[in-house]
Amino acid sequence: MFDVGIIGCGIIGAAAAFELSKYRVSTLILEGENDVADGTTKANSAILHAGYDPEPGTLMAKLNVEGSFLAERICRDLDVPYRKTGSLVLAFSDRDCETVENLYRRGKQNGVPGLSVLNAEQVLGMEPNLSLKVRGALYAPTAAVVSPWEYCLALAETAVENGAVLRRDARVTKIERIPEGYRITASGRPYEARYVINAAGVHAEEVHNLAAAPSFHIIPMRGEYFILDKSEGRTVSRVIFQCPTERGKGVLVAPTVGGNLIVGPNAEQLDRGAGENTATTASGMAFVAKTAKESVPGLDFRQTIRSFAGVRAASDRDDFIIEQAKGAPGFLDLAGIRSPGLTAAPAIAETAIGILEESGLKREKKTDFRARRRRIRFADLSPEEKARLVKEDPSYGRVICRCETVTEGEILACMKTPIPPCSVDGVKRRVNAGMGRCQGGFCGPRVVEILSRELHIPPDRVLKDKDGSYILTGKTRGGGGNV
Numbered sequence: 001m002f003d004v005g006i007i008g009c010g011i012i013g014a015a016a017a018f019e020l021s022k023y024r025v026s027t028l029i030l031e032g033e034n035d036v037a038d039g040t041t042k043a044n045s046a047i048l049h050a051g052y053d054p055e056p057g058t059l060m061a062k063l064n065v066e067g068s069f070l071a072e073r074i075c076r077d078l079d080v081p082y083r084k085t086g087s088l089v090l091a092f093s094d095r096d097c098e099t100v101e102n103l104y105r106r107g108k109q110n111g112v113p114g115l116s117v118l119n120a121e122q123v124l125g126m127e128p129n130l131s132l133k134v135r136g137a138l139y140a141p142t143a144a145v146v147s148p149w150e151y152c153l154a155l156a157e158t159a160v161e162n163g164a165v166l167r168r169d170a171r172v173t174k175i176e177r178i179p180e181g182y183r184i185t186a187s188g189r190p191y192e193a194r195y196v197i198n199a200a201g202v203h204a205e206e207v208h209n210l211a212a213a214p215s216f217h218i219i220p221m222r223g224e225y226f227i228l229d230k231s232e233g234r235t236v237s238r239v240i241f242q243c244p245t246e247r248g249k250g251v252l253v254a255p256t257v258g259g260n261l262i263v264g265p266n267a268e269q270l271d272r273g274a275g276e277n278t279a280t281t282a283s284g285m286a287f288v289a290k291t292a293k294e295s296v297p298g299l300d301f302r303q304t305i306r307s308f309a310g311v312r313a314a315s316d317r318d319d320f321i322i323e324q325a326k327g328a329p330g331f332l333d334l335a336g337i338r339s340p341g342l343t344a345a346p347a348i349a350e351t352a353i354g355i356l357e358e359s360g361l362k363r364e365k366k367t368d369f370r371a372r373r374r375r376i377r378f379a380d381l382s383p384e385e386k387a388r389l390v391k392e393d394p395s396y397g398r399v400i401c402r403c404e405t406v407t408e409g410e411i412l413a414c415m416k417t418p419i420p421p422c423s424v425d426g427v428k429r430r431v432n433a434g435m436g437r438c439q440g441g442f443c444g445p446r447v448v449e450i451l452s453r454e455l456h457i458p459p460d461r462v463l464k465d466k467d468g469s470y471i472l473t474g475k476t477r478g479g480g481g482n483v
Contacts, residue, residue: 002028005193010041013199015349017159023363032171037152043310050140052107066347078154081257087143087239160418175210202275204335212325223265251291379405401443403436423463
């Protein structure tokens with residue numbers, strides 16, 4: 001029996017596992033997909049918010065500011081791409097100017113450092129490519145951008161390095177109360193844990209209802225995005241927001257840690273249970289493009305290299321749900337974690353573990369906890385470092401992804417990590433192969449070849465991403481084998 005079972009290994013489940021792994025607590029992580037960070041965590045704005053938007057006194061407000069502070073240190077310790085850009089909330093009307101002033105007061109109340117209200121001249125001096133119609137802005141210097149999937153992966157890998165057990169392809173279908181805690185059935189296999197953390201994202205309501213009476217509803221909200229080529233990456237140097245509405249923070253334009261530009265999202269409420277619907281739509285993408293140009297008129301959407309959609313797990317409550325389920329002692333819901341959930345994740349984890357401790361979980365600090373992670377990024381090395389590395393290991397001299405200069409050595413190294421990839425997109429999330437301009441057009445077949453060789457499976461069994469997403473299918477003209 002494990003001390004704690006975590007259901008879901010997106011950013012919230014990974015952060016909880018990371019926090020638990022600091023203590024002498026046996027931890028099990030059950031992830032329904034074949035990889036971590038394969039839901040909302042891989043499809044969002046990749047922004048660590050400063051904390052001026054949430055209503056003062058809410059969990060969102062408290063944990064956003066705390067999480068922003070914690071994230072910077074964690075990303076440094078675990079070698080996660082992180083860039084403190086700052087953010088601007090633009091005002092275009094008298095009403096927007098009032099909103100900016102209100103956000104400033106709210107941010108000060110929430111404890112956000114360094115906030116200031118700028119006039120039009122100051123704003124355009126910082127970001128000359130913004131619309132000349134701008135009348136002012138709220139400036140938050142502590143906002144940052146991050147690689148969300150690598151952030152999640154780093155937290156989960158560190159947890160596993162420190163003793164946590166991760167089971168992938170483990171979709172939870174049944175939860176039973178037993179004298180010592182809970183029996184969880186995942187993909188037909190039973191597991192037992194004294195305490196359970198429900199971090200199932202868009203599926204959190206379903207998981208909760210397996211253990212307790214219904215008490216909240218998840219409302220899936222789809223957001224659609226453009227990724228523009230690196231040629232557009234310097235159009236703005238900060239995260240550019242429009243004034244928020246009741247539907248969210250609105251369409252943004254922001255640099256990414258990889259040097260691209262991300263534009264989006266819209267906000268479309270889906271039917272309950274439609275949390276897997278990540279299709280993009282012509283109307284949604286047109287709305288995003290039109291709205292974004294109100295902030296940055298010169299955006300060149302001809303330079304789009306990818307479009308995608310993510311589904312965020314809003315709920316029928318106005319705040320994060322962080323509580324023990326009624327009638328299910330030791331069963332902790334971390335649900336409705338919409339924006340600023342990515343930012344708040346490490347603070348949510350600390351809060352969650354504190355609640356479990358109050359419920360009887362015994363935790364003793366480890367003296368041998370390891371929280372250092374480094375990976376080689378060949379493209380970032382100096383010429384001397386590259387030459388030395390290639391001499392030591394010739395696989396680093398074979399470039400697999402030309403757009404991002406990712407080498408075979410980097411791919412082979414990620415295959416030896418605590419949570420190795422099992423798909424082409426899994427490799428992509430770990431080392432950036434396929435993230436560039438051609439989106440895997442050149443490197444995709446080479447990554448398939450490496451995965452086939454290293455996983456000892458035929459090429460037609462190599463996955464694109466989720467289970468069943470085979471890249472090669474069909475019959476050859478000769479009638480034999482798949483192609």
